[in-house]
Amino acid sequence: MRVEFLSGNEAVAKAALDSGLKFYAGYPITPSSEVMHYLARELPKNGGMFIQSEDELAAINMVVGAALAGVKSMTATSGPGFSLMQEGLGYAVMVEAPIVVVNVMRAGPGTGQATKAAQGDVMQARWGRHGDQVVVVLAPSSPQEAYDLTVKAFEIAWGLRVPVVVLSDEFVGHGREVVEMPDKVKEPEPGWGSEDYSKPPFGSDDPRKPPPLPPLGEGYDLLITGSTHDEWGYRDVHSFETHFKLVKRLKEKVLGNIEKVFMYEYFGDDEADILIVAYGSMSRPARTAVRRLRATGFSAGLLKLKTLWPMNYDVLRSYVKDARVVIVPELNLGQVVYDVRIVAGNGTVVVPINKVGGGVPIYACEIVEKAQKVWGEVLEEALQP
Amino acid sequence: MRCLRKHFSRKYLREEVLPTPFCPGCFNGVVMNAMFKAFEELGVERLKGYVFVSGIGCSSWIPSPHIKADTIHTLHGRAVAVATGVKLAKPNLNVIVIGGDGDLAAIGFNHLVHAARRNMDLLVILVNNLVYGMTRGQASPTTPEGMRTVTTPYGAYEPVMDVAELIARTNANYVARWCVVNFNQLKNSIKEALSKYSRGFRFIEVIAPCITYVVRYEGKTPGQKIKELMKVCRPNTETPYGRIGILKAEDKPGYLDRYFEYVKRATEGDKGE
Numbered sequence: 001m002r003v004e005f006l007s008g009n010e011a012v013a014k015a016a017l018d019s020g021l022k023f024y025a026g027y028p029i030t031p032s033s034e035v036m037h038y039l040a041r042e043l044p045k046n047g048g049m050f051i052q053s054e055d056e057l058a059a060i061n062m063v064v065g066a067a068l069a070g071v072k073s074m075t076a077t078s079g080p081g082f083s084l085m086q087e088g089l090g091y092a093v094m095v096e097a098p099i100v101v102v103n104v105m106r107a108g109p110g111t112g113q114a115t116k117a118a119q120g121d122v123m124q125a126r127w128g129r130h131g132d133q134v135v136v137v138l139a140p141s142s143p144q145e146a147y148d149l150t151v152k153a154f155e156i157a158w159g160l161r162v163p164v165v166v167l168s169d170e171f172v173g174h175g176r177e178v179v180e181m182p183d184k185v186k187e188p189e190p191g192w193g194s195e196d197y198s199k200p201p202f203g204s205d206d207p208r209k210p211p212p213l214p215p216l217g218e219g220y221d222l223l224i225t226g227s228t229h230d231e232w233g234y235r236d237v238h239s240f241e242t243h244f245k246l247v248k249r250l251k252e253k254v255l256g257n258i259e260k261v262f263m264y265e266y267f268g269d270d271e272a273d274i275l276i277v278a279y280g281s282m283s284r285p286a287r288t289a290v291r292r293l294r295a296t297g298f299s300a301g302l303l304k305l306k307t308l309w310p311m312n313y314d315v316l317r318s319y320v321k322d323a324r325v326v327i328v329p330e331l332n333l334g335q336v337v338y339d340v341r342i343v344a345g346n347g348t349v350v351v352p353i354n355k356v357g358g359g360v361p362i363y364a365c366e367i368v369e370k371a372q373k374v375w376g377e378v379l380e381e382a383l384q385p
Numbered sequence: 386m387r388c389l390r391k392h393f394s395r396k397y398l399r400e401e402v403l404p405t406p407f408c409p410g411c412f413n414g415v416v417m418n419a420m421f422k423a424f425e426e427l428g429v430e431r432l433k434g435y436v437f438v439s440g441i442g443c444s445s446w447i448p449s450p451h452i453k454a455d456t457i458h459t460l461h462g463r464a465v466a467v468a469t470g471v472k473l474a475k476p477n478l479n480v481i482v483i484g485g486d487g488d489l490a491a492i493g494f495n496h497l498v499h500a501a502r503r504n505m506d507l508l509v510i511l512v513n514n515l516v517y518g519m520t521r522g523q524a525s526p527t528t529p530e531g532m533r534t535v536t537t538p539y540g541a542y543e544p545v546m547d548v549a550e551l552i553a554r555t556n557a558n559y560v561a562r563w564c565v566v567n568f569n570q571l572k573n574s575i576k577e578a579l580s581k582y583s584r585g586f587r588f589i590e591v592i593a594p595c596i597t598y599v600v601r602y603e604g605k606t607p608g609q610k611i612k613e614l615m616k617v618c619r620p621n622t623e624t625p626y627g628r629i630g631i632l633k634a635e636d637k638p639g640y641l642d643r644y645f646e647y648v649k650r651a652t653e654g655d656k657g658e
Contacts, residue, residue: 023474051473053466061459061466065438066473070475073474087463091460216455217436222456223456225450235449
């Protein structure tokens with residue numbers, strides 16, 4: 001076990017190195033630059049390639065190229081840079097390139113507030129690309145989780161041949177805490193595993209199993225294209241069957257493995273009356289709030305989402321159904337609250353707490369006050385004749 | 386019945402995808418032929434170890450799906466970026482980018498010029514057909530002034546971009562421009578760029594006017610156009626398409642040479658403060 005005092009950004013970089021990262025391309029942007037600074041120093045010494053690209057479009061495409069060549073690769077960015085990477089992310093979905101993209105969220109839109117934390121990129125991380133596609137989105141809440149979830153991100157990306165977005169934020173990225181790291185991380189093996197490259201590289205009988213991707217340069221004559229293609233990579237930009245089969249498989253590949261991909265933690269009373277659903281840095285004041293509510297006699301619990309996409313609505317529903325009040329604190333104007341509304345029944349009151357800008361968090365006391373106020377209203381309504 | 390010998394280039398092609406989807410008379414075939422002849426003369430029997438990266442456009446379809454090698458068909462303009470990733474991840478591979486003027490000089494010019502500045506170890510072949518051929522012949526950065534296209538119905542008025550000259554001004558090792566009528570010179574250039582100058586950034590622009598949207602708009606037959614090009618595009622002369630010939634041929638250390646130098650500094654005591 002190694003113990004170090006790290007910022008979230010450094011923890012991400014360290015986790016990537018431990019997972020076998022050998023290629024990093026990135027463009028400087030606040031508040032994610034420390035990931036790049038760390039790797040600029042460490043990668044050349046560890047047999048890896050580091051390149052500062054001309055823009056984020058280049059960064060993500062270089063990373064895709066390296067991943068297709070069979071090398072663990074990653075890029076990190078923030079806000080506007082993440083918007084530029086959407087095109088490349090969609091391409092990575094289509095060619096099934098196992099890449100990891102770190103987005104350290106800041107306040108937007110536009111240039112916004114570059115140095116201030118926010119959680120406004122959840123919907124963009126999920127739906128930012130055109131067309132039908134699924135990527136995996138993980139949200140760490142601390143430097144420790146930044147480390148753990150980045151290791152997990154490589155595991156999922158290489159296991160399923162899918163891009164994974166690590167959705168960190170400024171609080172996590174710049175916050176410094178003690179991080180415990182195992183001595184050795186098992187380098188993620190391609191989930192397709194078998195060396196049997198006679199199988200088609202873009203199709204599989206079981207859609208939940210990613211097809212094998214032979215390495216470049218070994219004489220397999222790979223046909224890789226971002227256009228609609230059949231299981232051998234031959235472009236087919238006309239037929240309904242090929243396209244429908246392809247996009248359905250790309251979706252099923254991730255959703256069919258939701259048990260492996262969807263991660264969460266629960267803290268508090270079983271079948272709590274007041275449930276807080278939170279993620280990333282805002283799950284920390286939420287935890288304090290739950291502790292305070294329970295200390296004052298309320299039945300309360302925190303559902304901390306570590307995976308924001310694909311959402312396991314069954315799990316979410318199983319927690320929300322018992323609650324009378326669900327509070328969703330987010331550093332945006334309301335994004336994950338829609339997921340909670342989807343699963344909440346008529347008897348559940350869903351209350352968002354939204355704040356964004358200036359690097360101001362949602363304080364635990366605000367969550368407690370809101371919870372008590374709404375709980376009071378619910379009781380009052382229930383007691384009315 | 387006559388027994389036909391297979392054309393030599395068949396061994397470099399995925400025969401199952403033939404015929405190509407190019408318009409009859411398209412100069413893409415000339416570029417393909419020159420490239421294959423270069424491989425043939427270099428004694429390359431099988432394109433193992435070569436990766437062809439292309440973007441979106443007519444000329445991007447030259448490698449994908451036709452060439453029997455590893456081919457990556459990327460997003461519009463991003464071919465050079467993906468190729469950079471491939472080359473850096475697997476330095477022993479020969480990475481060749483083929484793209485058009487829209488792909489490499491417009492949407493992807495930032496990647497092109499920075500790869501040239503880095504002297505990235507890539508061979509880039511720009512097939513300059515003067516328009517966006519795949520999307521109905523809109524004007525591109527290389528469309529000659531005065532030419533009528535669907536987006537310049539009253540005649541193009543923006544000045545032309547001289548791509549080869551721009552790239553020659555960067556740190557690139559090898560820059561040449563040929564017209565499709567300079568077939569042997571083009572073939573020799575590709576050969577040179579894969580043998581004598583095998584490191585750093587190598588850029589070959591091929592003037593190949595779009596048969597459908599340039600030649601037909603000019604009211605000429607392909608034959609008339611070829612005759613005209615043969616008159617105009619003499620090696621080492623100034624032409625309306627810029628200077629034809631080898632603009633630059635050096636053998637400076639490429640990006641990888643310099644990177645490995647840098648790695649040496651990092652591993653041999655430089656603290657990086």
